Amino acid sequence: MVVGGDAAGMSAAATAKRRAGDALDVVVVERTGWTSYSACGIPYWVAGDVDGPGGLVARTPEQHREKGIDARVGIEAVSVDPAEQAVTVRPCDGGPEERLGYDHLLLATGAQPVRPDVPGADADGVHGIQTLDDGCRLLQTLESLDDSRPRRAVVVGGGYIGVEMAEVCLRRGLATTLVDLADEPMSTIDPDLATLVRTAMLDMGIDVVMGAGAEGFDTDDTGRVRAVRAGGRTYDADVVVLGLGVQPRSELAAAAGMPLGGSGGIRVEPSMTVPGPAGVWAAGDCVESWDRVAEEFVYVPLGTHANKQGRIAGLNIAGGRERFHGVVGTAITKVCDLEVARTGMAQDSAVAAGFDAVSATIKTTTRAGYFPGAQPMTVRLTAEKSGGRLLGGQIVGGEGSAIRIDICATALWAGLGVHDLVDLDLAYAPPFSSPWDPVQVAARALLSELH
Amino acid sequence: MVVGGDAAGMSAAATAKRRAGDALDVVVVERTGWTSYSACGIPYWVAGDVDGPGGLVARTPEQHREKGIDARVGIEAVSVDPAEQAVTVRPCDGGPEERLGYDHLLLATGAQPVRPDVPGADADGVHGIQTLDDGCRLLQTLESLDDSRPRRAVVVGGGYIGVEMAEVCLRRGLATTLVDLADEPMSTIDPDLATLVRTAMLDMGIDVVMGAGAEGFDTDDTGRVRAVRAGGRTYDADVVVLGLGVQPRSELAAAAGMPLGGSGGIRVEPSMTVPGPAGVWAAGDCVESWDRVAEEFVYVPLGTHANKQGRIAGLNIAGGRERFHGVVGTAITKVCDLEVARTGMAQDSAVAAGFDAVSATIKTTTRAGYFPGAQPMTVRLTAEKSGGRLLGGQIVGGEGSAIRIDICATALWAGLGVHDLVDLDLAYAPPFSSPWDPVQVAARALLSELH
Numbered sequence: 001m002v003v004g005g006d007a008a009g010m011s012a013a014a015t016a017k018r019r020a021g022d023a024l025d026v027v028v029v030e031r032t033g034w035t036s037y038s039a040c041g042i043p044y045w046v047a048g049d050v051d052g053p054g055g056l057v058a059r060t061p062e063q064h065r066e067k068g069i070d071a072r073v074g075i076e077a078v079s080v081d082p083a084e085q086a087v088t089v090r091p092c093d094g095g096p097e098e099r100l101g102y103d104h105l106l107l108a109t110g111a112q113p114v115r116p117d118v119p120g121a122d123a124d125g126v127h128g129i130q131t132l133d134d135g136c137r138l139l140q141t142l143e144s145l146d147d148s149r150p151r152r153a154v155v156v157g158g159g160y161i162g163v164e165m166a167e168v169c170l171r172r173g174l175a176t177t178l179v180d181l182a183d184e185p186m187s188t189i190d191p192d193l194a195t196l197v198r199t200a201m202l203d204m205g206i207d208v209v210m211g212a213g214a215e216g217f218d219t220d221d222t223g224r225v226r227a228v229r230a231g232g233r234t235y236d237a238d239v240v241v242l243g244l245g246v247q248p249r250s251e252l253a254a255a256a257g258m259p260l261g262g263s264g265g266i267r268v269e270p271s272m273t274v275p276g277p278a279g280v281w282a283a284g285d286c287v288e289s290w291d292r293v294a295e296e297f298v299y300v301p302l303g304t305h306a307n308k309q310g311r312i313a314g315l316n317i318a319g320g321r322e323r324f325h326g327v328v329g330t331a332i333t334k335v336c337d338l339e340v341a342r343t344g345m346a347q348d349s350a351v352a353a354g355f356d357a358v359s360a361t362i363k364t365t366t367r368a369g370y371f372p373g374a375q376p377m378t379v380r381l382t383a384e385k386s387g388g389r390l391l392g393g394q395i396v397g398g399e400g401s402a403i404r405i406d407i408c409a410t411a412l413w414a415g416l417g418v419h420d421l422v423d424l425d426l427a428y429a430p431p432f433s434s435p436w437d438p439v440q441v442a443a444r445a446l447l448s449e450l451h
Numbered sequence: 452m453v454v455g456g457d458a459a460g461m462s463a464a465a466t467a468k469r470r471a472g473d474a475l476d477v478v479v480v481e482r483t484g485w486t487s488y489s490a491c492g493i494p495y496w497v498a499g500d501v502d503g504p505g506g507l508v509a510r511t512p513e514q515h516r517e518k519g520i521d522a523r524v525g526i527e528a529v530s531v532d533p534a535e536q537a538v539t540v541r542p543c544d545g546g547p548e549e550r551l552g553y554d555h556l557l558l559a560t561g562a563q564p565v566r567p568d569v570p571g572a573d574a575d576g577v578h579g580i581q582t583l584d585d586g587c588r589l590l591q592t593l594e595s596l597d598d599s600r601p602r603r604a605v606v607v608g609g610g611y612i613g614v615e616m617a618e619v620c621l622r623r624g625l626a627t628t629l630v631d632l633a634d635e636p637m638s639t640i641d642p643d644l645a646t647l648v649r650t651a652m653l654d655m656g657i658d659v660v661m662g663a664g665a666e667g668f669d670t671d672d673t674g675r676v677r678a679v680r681a682g683g684r685t686y687d688a689d690v691v692v693l694g695l696g697v698q699p700r701s702e703l704a705a706a707a708g709m710p711l712g713g714s715g716g717i718r719v720e721p722s723m724t725v726p727g728p729a730g731v732w733a734a735g736d737c738v739e740s741w742d743r744v745a746e747e748f749v750y751v752p753l754g755t756h757a758n759k760q761g762r763i764a765g766l767n768i769a770g771g772r773e774r775f776h777g778v779v780g781t782a783i784t785k786v787c788d789l790e791v792a793r794t795g796m797a798q799d800s801a802v803a804a805g806f807d808a809v810s811a812t813i814k815t816t817t818r819a820g821y822f823p824g825a826q827p828m829t830v831r832l833t834a835e836k837s838g839g840r841l842l843g844g845q846i847v848g849g850e851g852s853a854i855r856i857d858i859c860a861t862a863l864w865a866g867l868g869v870h871d872l873v874d875l876d877l878a879y880a881p882p883f884s885s886p887w888d889p890v891q892v893a894a895r896a897l898l899s900e901l902h
Binding site for chain 1: 458500775777778781783785854856862864865867873875876877884888
């Protein structure tokens with residue numbers, strides 16, 4: 001029995017069914033009408049870059065059923081009874097409840113956008129972006145707008161989704177303002193690098209207002225949002241998009257007495273079992289993950305982890321003995337033509353976590369400097385002062401720069417030191433790089449800092 | 452005393468001088484007029500993509516002299532007397548010899564293009580591509596050609612330079628034929644992947660003739676090349692480019708009794724010292740390097756290694772205790788719009804070297820499949836059957852595919868297994884990748900093969 005039919009749930013269902021075959025009946029309940037879709041693709045769909053919502057679906061409920069999985073959409077789980085090993089479900093449109101027994105239960109209930117706890121946050125026209133239905137609703141709002149006057153979007157929060165959605169709104173022709181309580185957007189990178197992101201957004205015409213947390217949403221008499229109050233000012237808004245991040249949907253687990261971490265995410269073993277009740281597993285955006293660098297549980301809701309955790313859960317439900325080995329905090333995005341990536345710990349967060357951290361930052365180009373199309377890029381590496389263990393990397397720059405973060409992510413995974421990064425045998429040809437890869441130029445600068 | 456003023460020699464000179472300051476007099480002799488240039492950039496200069504030759508120079512002799520290095524160009528070393536710790540040099544234009552004593556001697560004499568041992572191989576119009584002067588000579592030939600009739604280029608050999616130069620000749624408007632004795636070009640990747648490269652060359656209009664080794668070069672009565680005989684046929688040629696690879700310029704070392712490996716490259720310790728004589732070092736394209744995967748000495752003449760080895764030699768000459776930790780055989784290039792990269796051992800070479808190797812090959816796309824601009828890419832990973840240690844990776848595909856080889860290169864460096872690749876926390880967003888990175892999709896396929 002699987003609750004939740006996106007990346008983690010369906011990876012688990014498909015993997016377990018493929019391994020166990022007829023020995024395992026797999027039932028999936030999913031509250032939306034969609035399974036196995038790319039939530040990360042929603043901004044590109046709303047922008048018009050890709051077809052949606054169907055184009056974002058990797059496998060439909062019908063396709064899962066053809067593989068022997070009993071995928072039931074429009075069904076939500078109401079409660080779990082771990083002692084009796086049963087789940088109560090009901091149709092989202094209000095039909096009768098049903099009680100389903102299980103040998104194994106996988107909770108893959110995902111995440112939901114954070115809504116600020118201020119008046120009007122649930123008004124019509126205030127959109128979170130998490131499911132394909134969220135995307136459909138936002139597109140409905142955008143298409144219903146009166147074209148006869150300038151239209152305005154306000155994005156609340158400057159995380160990954162906020163930054164991506166601000167660009168989408170601008171590209172759809174809306175005058176767009178992004179408000180955020182912090183001093184810079186993208187709190188997972190150091191503020192001076194985040195300045196580059198903010199500058200790129202300003203340059204493309206987005207009004208970026210920092211130090212301005214949402215204080216309330218004004219509505220008209222139909223209940224529709226008309227303005228956002230933030231930082232003591234009022235910003236007119238025909239549509240509002242929330243970019244404050246997401247929080248785990250773990251209410252079902254909590255009500256059944258299962259252990260949650262500080263983020264509200266479900267605590268799981270490396271096998272993806274939930275400690276305590278028999279036969280309960282959890283995976284994806286509703287769980288916390290072990291951070292191999294910080295050595296603590298963290299909440300990192302990403303499709304990559306959801307897919308991997310779902311696969312591990314599925315293999316183990318089918319009798320395997322696999323482990324999810326944790327995360328190092330790798331993330332990447334693109335704002336206009338500026339690419340941004342990070343892995344491990346930023347300098348500020350490393351110091352805040354008590355590490356004796358030192359960083360070096362270099363500015364270089366994405367290709368050999370003399371090569372056409374070479375773009376500026378900035379690389380920061382962070383290491384432990386004593387011993388030089390790599391703690392993290394950040395890259396901000398032009399096309400082709402950000403994917404180099406995977407060198408750092410792989411090195412972090414393997415526990416390499418900064419001196420190892422200098423030694424690596426990385427790919428070089430003028431259209432791709434410089435003889436010293438930008439990551440290695442930063443590693444050399446950091447070695448100098450360490451000595 | 453440094454012999455050779457390109458990547459290895461000048462990295463060493465600059466590093467040693469920066470570290471040791473006035474305590475060290477650094478003299479560099481370089482037979483050409485150029486120092487610190489990008490040999491890898493020559494094809495792009497000849498193609499007209501970048502300015503040259505000056506644009507390919509990172510630091511001129513004058514700039515080195517401003518940093519306190521006595522850089523003497525147009526001077527060649529004639530002999531080394533290791534017992535007396537002296538080098539005899541002379542101006543390339545025929546001036547008197549001079550004997551220079553040394554405390555430390557760095558041999559950074561580089562490489563020279565392989566010339567086939569057949570009649571006419573030294574004819575006018577037969578060009579190797581290694582130094583900026585080689586580039587100047589090739590451009591002179593190209594510019595001297597009679598524009599009134601179709602012009603023809605024949606490239607002999609389908610290695611990296613051969614494949615790059617065939618594209619350059621075509622783009623300059625020459626009818627271009629590439630001949631090679633092997634069944635496929637690019638012998639460092641497996642033949643079925645090399646087929647993709649050959650097909651891309653054919654598609655762009657290059658006449659690729661495999662199984663045809665050069666048997667001779669026909670000349671006119673001015674001694675200028677007019678045709679290439681290969682595989683029993685004759686190919687008219689106004690210009691010939693050699694793409695048979697390079698061989699170490701180690702005659703100076705050999706004549707002084709220094710140890711050479713099977714490739715003819717100088718054998719060095721990890722410190723970059725030459726075993727035997729006092730105070731002799733060697734680095735760059737004239738030395739063999741330790742292959743961490745194959746665990747044997749190999750000859751891999753690349754600017755990346757030359758820069759690293761030069762830096763290590765320079766640090767150690769200045770009193771450091773650094774080591775060059777070897778290579779894993781990473782290389783990358785671009786043929787038309789097709790990117791090609793490899794690291795470690797290909798399946799065929801691993802089996803030939805006695806490894807019990809198994810490979811898996813997957814076809815995927817460079818971005819999320821639904822994302823605009825997603826291009827096909829093929830990834831092959833190779834591992835040891837017992838234990839699953841990664842042995843190598845190969846990537847052939849569209850824009851953005853090949854640089855992912857650095858994930859494999861970093862993993863190989865760290866000695867990771869295929870199962871580790873599946874676990875890695877790599878960067879994902881739809882414009883960049885898929886939730887399972889292509890390298891991880893291949894790793895999953897290879898895990899299945901292993902089990």
